[in-house]
Amino acid sequence: MNRKIALIGANGMLGTEFMYKFQAGNSKVAPLTDRDIDITDYEYTLEVLTQIKPEIIINCAAYTAVDQAEQDMEMAFKVNALGVKHLAQSADKLHSHLVHYSTDYVFPGTNADGYLEDAETAPVNQYGASKLQGEQEIAKTLAPHQYIIMRTAWLYGNLGKNFVRTMLRLADTMDVVKVVNDQIGSPTHTKDLVQWTTDLLKLSAYGTFHSVNSGSGSWYDFAKEIFRLAGKKVETVAVTSREFPTPAKRPAFSILINKKLEKALNYPIKKWPEALSEYLHSIKL
Numbered sequence: 001m002n003r004k005i006a007l008i009g010a011n012g013m014l015g016t017e018f019m020y021k022f023q024a025g026n027s028k029v030a031p032l033t034d035r036d037i038d039i040t041d042y043e044y045t046l047e048v049l050t051q052i053k054p055e056i057i058i059n060c061a062a063y064t065a066v067d068q069a070e071q072d073m074e075m076a077f078k079v080n081a082l083g084v085k086h087l088a089q090s091a092d093k094l095h096s097h098l099v100h101y102s103t104d105y106v107f108p109g110t111n112a113d114g115y116l117e118d119a120e121t122a123p124v125n126q127y128g129a130s131k132l133q134g135e136q137e138i139a140k141t142l143a144p145h146q147y148i149i150m151r152t153a154w155l156y157g158n159l160g161k162n163f164v165r166t167m168l169r170l171a172d173t174m175d176v177v178k179v180v181n182d183q184i185g186s187p188t189h190t191k192d193l194v195q196w197t198t199d200l201l202k203l204s205a206y207g208t209f210h211s212v213n214s215g216s217g218s219w220y221d222f223a224k225e226i227f228r229l230a231g232k233k234v235e236t237v238a239v240t241s242r243e244f245p246t247p248a249k250r251p252a253f254s255i256l257i258n259k260k261l262e263k264a265l266n267y268p269i270k271k272w273p274e275a276l277s278e279y280l281h282s283i284k285l
C-alpha cells in the first residue's frame with residue numbers, strides 16, 4: 001500500500017493489527033491514538049487530518065464497551081455516531097477515502113440464516129444503535145465510492161482483553177468453565193480483517209461489506225475449540241444467556257453472510273476454526 005494513510009485508533013485491538021501489517025511493509029502511515037486526535041471534536045479532527053493530507057482514513061476508533069454503553073449512552077453516540085460523522089465530513093473536505101468498522105449488533109439477531117448487507121437493521125442495544133447511526137452518517141455524507149464500511153463481529157487479536165485470552169486464562173485457573181450456548185456468531189481474527197481491508201483498497205472496491213471468518217458457532221463452541229486446539233483439559237458447560245445476565249441485550253443469531261466480500265476479493269474467506277488455529281500458533285502456545 002503506497003497511498004498515504006491516517007490510521008485512527010492506532011492503539012486499539014484492530015488498530016494495533018494494522019500497525020503490525022504496515023510496519024512490515026512500506027506503507028506511508030500516520031498512526032493516531034486518542035492522544036493525537038479526538039474524533040468527537042470536529043475542528044481538531046479536521047486540523048490534524050489536514051496536516052496529514054491522507055488519501056485514505058482508516059478508522060479503528062470507537063466506543064466499544066457494549067455493556068457500559070447502556071448507561072453511558074451519550075458517550076457511545078458521541079464517539080460512534082458524531083465522531084464518525086466528523087470523519088466522514090473531513091474525508092469529504094480532504095477528498096480522502098474513509099474505511100470504517102461496524103458490527104453485527106446493528107441487526108436484531110432473529111434470523112438464524114444470517115444477514116446480507118442490505119438486510120433490515122434493528123439494533124437491540126445502545127452500542128448497536130450508536131454504531132448504526134455512525135454508518136448512516138457516512139452514507140449521508142459520502143458517495144458509496146468514497147467509503148468502505150466493514151461490518152465485523154467477535155474479534156480477537158494480539159492486544160488487550162479478548163475472549164480467546166480470557167478462556168485460556170480460565171482454563172489455567174479453573175476446572176469447570178461455563179459458557180453461553182444460545183448466542184451464535186462468527187469469531188474473527190483481526191489479522192484476517194486487516195488483510196481483507198487492504199485487499200479491498202488495492203482493488204478499489206467500495207461500499208458496505210460483511211467481513212467475518214466463515215462459518216458460525218456459539219460462544220460455547222468457540223470456547224470448546226480454543227481448549228481443543230490449545231490442549232487444555234477443562235470441563236466446558238453450556239449455559240443459557242439467562243444464566244449470565246448482562247446489562248446489554250445480545251442478538252441471538254449474529255451471523256453475517258460474507259458472499260459479497262468473497263466475490264470482491266475472489267478468494268475464499270478462511271473458516272473460523274482455521275483462523276483460530278493460526279492465531280493460537282502466532283501467540284506461541
Ligand SMILES: NC(=O)c1ccc[n+]([C@@H]2O[C@H](COP(=O)([O-])OP(=O)(O)OC[C@H]3O[C@@H](n4cnc5c(N)ncnc54)[C@H](OP(=O)(O)O)[C@@H]3O)[C@@H](O)[C@H]2O)c1
Nearest residue numbers: 009011012013014034038039061062064101103152153155
Ligand atoms: N471487538 C469486537 O469484538 C468488535 C466486534 C464488532 C465490531 N467491532 C468494531 O471494530 C472496530 C475496532 O474495535 P476494537 O475492538 O479494536 O476497539 P478497541 O480495542 O476498543 O479500540 C478502540 C480505540 O478507539 C480509541 N478511541 C475511543 N474514543 C476515541 C476518540 N474520541 N477519539 C480518538 N480515539 C478514540 C480508543 O482509545 P482509548 O481506549 O485509549 O480511549 C481505542 O484505542 C470498532 O469500530 C468496533 O466497533 C469490534
